[in-house]
Amino acid sequence: MEIRGARYHYPALVGSGLIRQLGNQARKFLAGKTCAIISDDKIAALFANRVQKSLTSADFRPTLITIPPGEKWKTLEQAGEICDRMIAAGLDRQSFVIGLGGGVIGDISGFVAAIYHRGIPHVQIPTTLLAMVDSSIGGKAGVDTRAGKNLIGAFHQPSLVIDDLDVLKTLPRRELNQGFAEIIKHAVIADATMFRTLESWKASSGSASGALALQSLIKRNIEIKSQIVAKDERDRTGERAVLNLGHTIGHAIERAGNYSKFLHGEAVSLGIVAACTISIRKAGLLRNQRDAIVQLLQRFELPTCLPKNFPRKKIFDALKFDKKFESGKNMLWREAGIQLHFLSYL
Ligand SMILES: NC(=O)c1ccc[n+]([C@@H]2O[C@H](COP(=O)([O-])OP(=O)(O)OC[C@H]3O[C@@H](n4cnc5c(N)ncnc54)[C@H](O)[C@@H]3O)[C@@H](O)[C@H]2O)c1
Ligand SMILES: [Zn+2]
Numbered sequence: 001m002e003i004r005g006a007r008y009h010y011p012a013l014v015g016s017g018l019i020r021q022l023g024n025q026a027r028k029f030l031a032g033k034t035c036a037i038i039s040d041d042k043i044a045a046l047f048a049n050r051v052q053k054s055l056t057s058a059d060f061r062p063t064l065i066t067i068p069p070g071e072k073w074k075t076l077e078q079a080g081e082i083c084d085r086m087i088a089a090g091l092d093r094q095s096f097v098i099g100l101g102g103g104v105i106g107d108i109s110g111f112v113a114a115i116y117h118r119g120i121p122h123v124q125i126p127t128t129l130l131a132m133v134d135s136s137i138g139g140k141a142g143v144d145t146r147a148g149k150n151l152i153g154a155f156h157q158p159s160l161v162i163d164d165l166d167v168l169k170t171l172p173r174r175e176l177n178q179g180f181a182e183i184i185k186h187a188v189i190a191d192a193t194m195f196r197t198l199e200s201w202k203a204s205s206g207s208a209s210g211a212l213a214l215q216s217l218i219k220r221n222i223e224i225k226s227q228i229v230a231k232d233e234r235d236r237t238g239e240r241a242v243l244n245l246g247h248t249i250g251h252a253i254e255r256a257g258n259y260s261k262f263l264h265g266e267a268v269s270l271g272i273v274a275a276c277t278i279s280i281r282k283a284g285l286l287r288n289q290r291d292a293i294v295q296l297l298q299r300f301e302l303p304t305c306l307p308k309n310f311p312r313k314k315i316f317d318a319l320k321f322d323k324k325f326e327s328g329k330n331m332l333w334r335e336a337g338i339q340l341h342f343l344s345y346l
Contacts, residue, residue, distance in 0.1 A: 001219060003137065005230040008157040012137065012226075014218050016211065018164040019050045019125070023058025029160050030121055032094040034061045036086050038109035039100040040069040043127050046170055051100055051125065062098070063089040067108070071259050074104045074143050076152060082112050096121040096159070102128035102175075103135035103264070107150070110141025114156035121159040127167045129179025130265055133186070133221035136161050138229040149251060155234055163218060165211060173301075178265025180300035181246075183217065185272060186224045188293060189242045194220055198296055246272030249315070253306075256314035262303070269302035 001012050013025065026035075037044075037051055044066045055062045065085050067073045086095070097120060099109030106124055113122035124136040142153020168176065180198075187195040197217070202210070225243065232239035250271025254262055262270070276293055279285035294304045306312065 001222065003161075003222070003226045005157070005226075005233050007233070008139075010157060010159050010161065012161040012163065012222050014132075014163040014165070014215055014222070016165050018162050019047065019166070020054055022051060022054040022125070022162060023056070023060060024054075025160060025162065026055065026060065026096075026123065027058050030096050030123070032096050032121075033059065034063070034089075034091050034095040035098055035123075036082070036089070036091055036095065036112075037062050037064045037098045037100055038082060038105060038112065039064065039066050040073075040102075040105055041066050042069045043101045043105070047100060047125075047127065047167060051098070063091065065089075067105075069104075071104055071144065071149075071264075074108050076143050076145065079108055079112055079115075079143055082108070083116055086112070086116060091116070093117040093120060096123060098123040098125060099136075100125045100127065101131070102126065103131045106131050106135045107141055107153070108143055110139075110156050110158070111143055111153055114141055114154035119156065122156060124158045124161045126161070126163060128171055129168060129176050129218075130182055132163045132218050133179060134182040134225060136163075137222050137225045139233065140235075148255070161222075165215060165218075168214075174263065177300045177302060178263040178269075181265035181269045181272070181297065181302050183221055184293070184296055184300070184302075185243075185245050185268065186221050187296075188272070189245055190224045190228070191220065195292075195296070199292075199299070201299070246270075246275050248319070249274040252315045252318035255318035256311060261310070266303050269297045269304060270306060272297065273304050 001014070003010050003012050011029070035055070037048060039048055044064060048064055052062050052064065063086070065082055067078050067082070097109050097113040097116070099106045099122065106126060110122050110124070113120055122141075126132045126136040136158065139155045139157035140150075140153065141156050142150045145151045184198060187198055194217075228240055228243055231237070235241070246268045248271065250264075250268040253270050254264060254267040257267070273294055276285060276290040280287060280290060297304050
């Protein structure tokens with residue numbers, strides 16, 4: 001499928017066995033011969049060989065650069081080190097960057113692509129469901145600082161996105177489920193039919209029909225996200241803010257749990273439930289609509305209430321670090337309002 005915005009367009013391919021075709025696909029869209037494959041150690045051990053082989057057989061010269069897995073490595077220091085290694089490997093303005101991994105790698109590799117020689121092309125090969133349906137689309141790239149997540153970054157649209165469904169076979173179940181939090185978010189804000197499809201979703205990607213269902217689900221999510229992004233590429237007009245559903249509180253919960261208690265999608269699940277509760281109070285959301293959303297999140301084994309001993313005060317403290325905490329007025333109410341608008345047809 002083709003992703004289009006006012007100033008960019010790029011293909012996003014979704015299917016099985018696509019890594020094998022990477023070299024040929026890259027040939028069509030990228031002029032340079034040299035590239036960096038940026039990945040984490042765990043993912044590189046699984047897929048880097050396949051990626052390198054496909055590239056070299058199409059005459060590219062790839063350099064593999066890995067960092068340790070996990071959010072705590074999505075930093076400016078790591079981005080700097082990656083750049084140094086790219087310089088040492090002789091990569092120049094004609095080179096391009098491939099991000100092979102989940103959202104962490106997608107974000108840091110996109111950031112490196114945005115700043116290296118003032119910007120070189122970026123290819124996304126997402127390896128988590130979350131990265132396929134969300135972070136690889138939309139051009140937001142960046143790193144975390146001690147003060148908060150994604151505080152330093154750039155907008156840099158990819159030149160090519162390759163979603164090879166085969167890579168999901170090794171993804172742990174908890175990681176797969178957290179991807180569904182973003183999928184459910186998309187359903188709530190934009191697609192009631194997808195919401196119903198998810199209510200009877202069977203996790204059977206091993207079968208041919210299961211793989212087809214997953215393929216079309218991923219495509220639909222890419223479509224939803226890219227259409228919203230196209231209306232507000234730089235997150236300025238407020239239209240892209242619908243994608244923040246569950247994220248204001250979700251990010252605060254992630255932070256309050258020191259980024260180790262909950263995965264991003266799990267925190268978003270809790271954030272969606274919180275946003276629903278606010279919507280009931282502030283914006284007239286019906287209880288049965290909230291209940292349907294909670295049940296759907298639970299169907300994918302996502303948390304919908306905080307553990308009893310979770311430090312709740314820390315969540316409120318963490319809210320202050322939110323980028324959306326604009327002139328003292330938190331965007332939560334805005335999220336709640338948006339939600340009412342889109343939920344009225346559920
Ligand atoms: N740019 C955006 O628009 C955007 C949107 C949403 C989230 N994000 C970012 O995405 C990040 C979260 O991404 P994530 O959930 O993909 O986490 P992640 O990148 O940390 O990956 C999760 C874990 O799964 C492992 N893994 C990845 N693919 C695997 C596979 N196929 N098989 C086995 N193990 C695999 C990784 O090594 C890692 O340990 C956060 O940093 C978040 O801020 C960005
Ligand atoms: Zn998210």
